[in-house]
């Protein structure tokens with residue numbers, strides 16, 4: 420029995436089934452990966468045909484050059500030149516694409532794309548198609564009904580791409596464009612064993628990332644003050660610890676925001692300003708596992724952070740004295756020993772000796788003596804509240820050295836949270852040290868969680884850039900502006916850069932809007948705490964949710 424087949428101007432009837440084809444005559448310049456997954460109906464039957472034929476590279480290069488010439492001609496003639504541009508790219512991107520094709524990092528594809536809505540009545544098939552066309556239009560596509568060309572639109576692909584097709588069936592797309600059409604992939608990340616990082620701002624699907632499954636365990640969070648960095652970091656810490664109860668955590672806490680959280684987790688807090696929790700002797704070689712030469716180098720770094728005005732000859736003198744101290748001095752030197760050595764040396768060291776007085780009789784005298792803080796808890800923080808601003812980089816540096824040594828000597832996974840990390844980017848030497856920490860923690864199962872207000876602070880010097888490159892995931896919370904350098908370094912798109920200054924703040928919404936860069940993916944996410952998490956963190960971080968804002972406010976807007 421053969422079914423009756425009828426061709427109508429806009430659809431095809433086969434027995435009781437109507438097929439309404441839809442083609443795309445033009446693509447937008449940017450589409451989100453996996454966009455098909457979001458626009459295809461979930462309740463209606465739809466057929467999607469996608470064929471891709473690789474264009475040989477010599478032909479591809481000729482096409483790119485042709486498209487560029489056409490675009491240039493259109494620009495110079497001021498008109499749009501109709502639909503002559505073979506390749507859906509503008510002049511500038513044609514030139515980028517030319518390089519990519521020449522290097523074979525991108526290829527060109529002849530892509531056939533066809534949607535067919537199926538229904539048991541003509542009206543239903545057409546209205547389903549009209550709704551699909553609307554969704555495509557909203558994304559910037561130009562959909563086209565192949566009127567009087569239904570048969571040519573519907574013939575099955577013959578695998579050679581040589582069958583006659585209506586206009587708007589074939590497109591020339593680079594590899595990225597083709598990849599964006601894969602309907603089952605979208606920007607969801609769902610790593611088994613990972614922690615919930617956030618909910619997609621576009622459709623609220625959850626994103627789970629397993630920190631321990633990647634080459635670097637270190638992440639960075641950047642955002643303006645009040646954007647929710649500390650809260651997000653604390654949330655990630657407790658979620659990580661929930662999965663890995665053996666996790667060791669060390670927190671460098673310049674503003675003293677985490678002390679109550681650490682205590683609530685059964686950990687201990689060292690308060691630098693008043694000496695509570697004990698003393699950390701900056702010169703104790705235990706932090707380098709007894710490696711005295713390495714310790715001497717780190718001591719040089721911390722002292723330079725304290726005395727940024729120190730002159731070259733004084734640096735040389737200080738380095739010499741510090742090396743001597745660790746070669747010949749007591750097993751565990753104190754700052755007083757260092758001061759005495761400088762005095763013995765005389766010479767250029769006069770001013771140095773005066774500077775080092777701060778450890779004997781000045782504001783840092785509490786540090787002069789052996790280490791007395793020996794916390795055994797798995798969670799520790801060092802609270803720097805009350806420390807004068809100009810001394811913060813110094814304190815952070817020897818504490819970073821201490822925390823690094825402590826984590827290196829412990830078993831199991833560990834995280835080192837460095838808040839207000841820009842304080843360590845003020846000086847080249849401390850930034851280099853932080854970069855080394857980020858590169859090396861991985862060797863003993865550790866990751867750094869770096870928090871700072873602006874990524875720009877780390878883009879000035881090579882060490883800062885190296886550090887940023889070694890963060891597997893980077894989250895941008897609201898940024899007042901996104902500099903050209905930041906955009907280029909992280910590959911942030913124009914739309915993302917325009918959105919970040921408008922990302923909503925937790926005080927407005929009860930959650931944090933953010934853009935995550937996880938590996939190569941860009942994910943706009945809402946960082947949302949569950950009610951128990953919020954209540955725990957609110958108490959522990961000593962904060963309260965803004966009045967009138969509910970926990971369950973759904974993420975709106977976004978990109």
Ligand SMILES: Nc1ncnc2c1ncn2[C@@H]1O[C@H](COP(=O)(O)OP(=O)(O)OP(=O)(O)O)[C@@H](O)[C@H]1O
Pocket residue numbers: 642643644645646647648649650651872925926929930931946947948953957962963964
């Ligand atoms: N995801 C969130 N859900 C609910 N409340 C949040 C969230 N993130 C932050 N908050 C609240 O918003 C306020 C500001 O957050 P937070 O202190 O973490 O910002 P910050 O970026 O660390 O700022 P600063 O740079 O000043 O340290 C806090 O009161 C916090 O409780």
Ligand SMILES: [Mg+2]
Pocket residue numbers: 648649650676838
């Ligand atoms: Mg903070």
